[in-house]
Amino acid sequence: MEKIAAFIKDELSGWKPWEILWITTATMTILSLSIYLNESLIGIIMAISGVICVVLTGKGKLSSYVFGMVNTLLYAYIAYGAKYYGDVMLNLLYYAPMNVVGWVMWNKHMSVETKEVEKKRMKNSEIIVVFLGSALGIFLYGLILKKIRGSLPFVDALTTVLSIVAQILCVKRYMEQWVIWIIIDVASVYMWAMAFVNGGESVATLIMWGVYLLNAIFMFVKWYRESRRSEANV
Secondary structure (H helix, E strand, O other), X not given: OHHHHHHHHHHHOOOXXXXXXXXXXXXXXXXXXXXXXXXXXXXXXXXXXXXXXHHHHHXXXXXXXXXXXXXHHHHHHHHHHOOOHHHHHHHHHHHHHHHHHHHHHHHOOEOOOOOOEOOEOOOHHHHHHHHHHHHHHHHHHHHHHHHOOOOOHHHHHHHHHHHXXXXXXXXXXXXXXXXXXXXXXXXXXXXXXXXXXXXXXXXXXXXXXXXXXXXXXXXXXXXHHHHXXXXXXX
């Protein structure tokens, strides 16, 4: 019980006023709109857990992986109904185990002072490798999804492949993950907007991705500044 109490204390510490305002506003916005638009309970829980997860990830808090696991399982269920099979496979076969890996990896690099994960930047050579590998992966996976008649196969492939790459960078604590998350969020907003226009009941999911996009922009600035500060202190 003492370890749990200490963990909760660390997770609640170090929050700046704008960060508290952001996580509160994002959560209440998606909850209010989802209820107003008669979103399903599963959709509401999925969206809220996802929003909390990405804000906690941006903050560098270990508990992000707890909320991430809840979001992963529920999102896979909803994506299956929308026939976004790439997202289904991504969440069940990749995100779920990566939540466990992320928890273990981040736990080894938590700052004693800030109670947040330590952040770093990639080298130029690493960025080139990631870019070329991602482009090839998107093309090949897009062909596979098109073969099995998935919805928007190449857009789905883009979000799937880049999500795999971004999650790896997240686990490894790289600032560049947020550039990739921004690309993913823009594409995902388009995907779920199309699903909604075509009669899908995925309002909370669409709103969730919109909040993800705003969060990715905010957290890119935060991680960029903190990773530079960490390099300067080495």
